[in-house]
Amino acid sequence: MNSINGWQQLVNILSETSDPKDIDVICDFLLTKEEKEQLSKRILLTKELIKKTKSQRDISKEIGISICTVTRCSNALKDCSTRVKEIFSDNIKGD
Incomplete structure (x- = not known):
């Protein structure tokens, strides 16, 4: 397996x-507590990047992650499928 x-x-x-x-x-x-925390931050980061209402630096400070992580996620979003963005956008509307 x-x-x-x-x-x-x-x-x-x-x-x-x-x-x-x-x-x-x-x-x-x-998942460990740390893994859940990292996954949670990645979800929050992705939602903020999709909303496009804050600078990457502001997102980094607000969520408590490095600017390098924000940049990596931002670059990944540029290459991801449209469906991923749709799923997160639909979820943002429910917030």
């Missing part, structure tokens, strides 16, 4: 789970 197969299994498990509490339980089991 390889890691890609394991990742796909995780995607399948999460996509079949409709209760946010169950997803939280799964994430609590699989």
Whole structure:
């Protein structure tokens, strides 16, 4: 069994789970506190970059991450699929 197969299994498990509490339980089991914190910051960063209302430096200070991380995520957004941006944009509207 390889890691890609394991990742796909995780995607399948999460996509079949409709209760946010169950997803939280799964994430609590699989991720350390630090991993959850980093993932949380990456989500916040991505949403801020998509909104385009703040400078990268302001985002860096607000979220508490390095400007290098902000730049890396910004560059990744330039190359990602339109669908990723749509998913995050739809989620931003619900905030």
